[in-house]
Amino acid sequence: MSTNSSRLPVIPNQPAHLRLMGQLAADAFSGGQYVDAFCDNYIGNSHYDWNVSRLVFDGAKLIHHWGVWGYQMRLETTHLNVGGIGAVVTHPDYRKKNIMHQAAQASFDAMKEDGYDLSILRGRHYVKMGYARAWNYVHYRFRPEDFPVTEPAPAYQPLRLEHVPEMDALYNQTHAAFTGTAIRPTFYNKHPEDLCVHAWRDTDGNLAGYVRAAPSEEEPKTLLCLEAVGDPRQCLAVLAELFERGGYDKIACFTLPYLHPLLQRLRLGNCVVENRYFDISGWRVRIINLHGTLQKLVTLFEKRLAGSQFASWRGSLLLDAGEQQAVIHIEHGKVSIGAEASAGNSLRGGADIARFLIGSDEPDEIIRQAGMECIGLAQPLARVLFPNLYPMLSHWDEY
Numbered sequence: 001m002s003t004n005s006s007r008l009p010v011i012p013n014q015p016a017h018l019r020l021m022g023q024l025a026a027d028a029f030s031g032g033q034y035v036d037a038f039c040d041n042y043i044g045n046s047h048y049d050w051n052v053s054r055l056v057f058d059g060a061k062l063i064h065h066w067g068v069w070g071y072q073m074r075l076e077t078t079h080l081n082v083g084g085i086g087a088v089v090t091h092p093d094y095r096k097k098n099i100m101h102q103a104a105q106a107s108f109d110a111m112k113e114d115g116y117d118l119s120i121l122r123g124r125h126y127v128k129m130g131y132a133r134a135w136n137y138v139h140y141r142f143r144p145e146d147f148p149v150t151e152p153a154p155a156y157q158p159l160r161l162e163h164v165p166e167m168d169a170l171y172n173q174t175h176a177a178f179t180g181t182a183i184r185p186t187f188y189n190k191h192p193e194d195l196c197v198h199a200w201r202d203t204d205g206n207l208a209g210y211v212r213a214a215p216s217e218e219e220p221k222t223l224l225c226l227e228a229v230g231d232p233r234q235c236l237a238v239l240a241e242l243f244e245r246g247g248y249d250k251i252a253c254f255t256l257p258y259l260h261p262l263l264q265r266l267r268l269g270n271c272v273v274e275n276r277y278f279d280i281s282g283w284r285v286r287i288i289n290l291h292g293t294l295q296k297l298v299t300l301f302e303k304r305l306a307g308s309q310f311a312s313w314r315g316s317l318l319l320d321a322g323e324q325q326a327v328i329h330i331e332h333g334k335v336s337i338g339a340e341a342s343a344g345n346s347l348r349g350g351a352d353i354a355r356f357l358i359g360s361d362e363p364d365e366i367i368r369q370a371g372m373e374c375i376g377l378a379q380p381l382a383r384v385l386f387p388n389l390y391p392m393l394s395h396w397d398e399y
Helices: 012-031 035-043 101-111 162-175 234-245 261-266 289-297 298-306 352-357 363-370 378-385
Strands: 056-060 063-074 078-090 117-121 136-142 197-201 208-216 222-229 252-255 272-276 281-288 316-320 326-332 333-337 346-348 374-377
Touching: 012 035, 012 063, 035 078, 056 281, 063 117, 078 101, 078 289, 117 352, 136 261, 136 363, 162 197, 162 208, 162 222, 162 261, 208 234, 208 346, 222 234, 252 261, 252 326, 281 352, 289 298, 289 326, 289 333, 289 352, 298 326, 298 333, 298 378, 316 352, 316 378, 333 346, 346 378, 352 363, 363 378, 374 378
Parallel strands: 078 117, 222 252, 316 346
Antiparallel strands: 056 063, 063 078, 117 281, 136 252, 136 272, 197 208, 208 222, 316 326, 326 333, 346 374
16 A cells, blocks of 8 residues: 555546546445446536546555536526536545545645636535535425316427437526526436436427426335426426326426426415425535636626615625635726725625525525624625525536
8 A cells, every 4th residue: 555645636537547437436326336327427428527626546546536527507697617526435445534635625726727616516524625505405396286287288209319409408598597507518428217308399390398207216106307498387287197197196396496487387376395404415515716706796796786775885895705705896886806805894704605606595594594794784785796596406417
């Protein structure tokens, strides 16, 4: 076994390392099975970023993998560069030796250098790495009979792999305003069993809508709608037929954005909304470049200020995220981002400042949950600058 000093994080090399990476992930997550799927569908043929991911070796033995899937995340009318973290694995013989933390820090440094704004992941062990709550698990549960279909379901049929680019294009068009969603394509080589897409076309043969629905892994008698595009009445009609044909007991929607037309229609009738909170696990967000992220939000800040009590205000707001600080300068509705300001108005919130950037909850709720120190006009400014945007990543794009 080599010395600790030789176990330094390195950049993965696809031809040389992909099989080793797939095997390490398969050993950890699937009992050593599906190595080809990890190599060909998950890591290979995807938005995996080889330049900012990191591996650690002990001699020729791969002992750790820190994977980054880079993607563009929508935030209202702007886009942020996000590093999604996945397949984090340390060989059992090398755990509790700080290897993951070293690989993660090397990756964070590389992400910042390569222009990333934020990092988002799902898991239990990342609070100490500066990850704060991002969004919750939200289920909409309803009965088809509470939403009677007044017209026949469109003529739908399963979508095939060769039609995925067409599906991605329609998704990008219809989800352009939904914060948290990824700009597609993300994964390029889907397995046929992962599709579960039932699609319909308009009179010209163009894709008009689809639902992605399958039995829930946790509750097989529940039909789980993971994605829907198109007229919500048509989506409901197709879901009702799938529900009846499959002999399900329940139906639910999961990972659909809050402002999705289907969810808006459900909220007009009878449904149960389950909002599941997590303390140290679930989806989490970390700041990679605070100044750069704020710079991308300037136009949004100015729009938010225009209709507020701060439309003609002049001053600054300091955001203190611990490792990084930045200042929002406001001059009669115009915004610029700097590094210095008086401490007259400041939000000192550590890692939870990241929650403001993506609008993960109501500003007052974030402040209370994180126990933030608010000085001066910081809290009313936060209410204007950082509204709740209800971010949500589709199941299709999870890494």
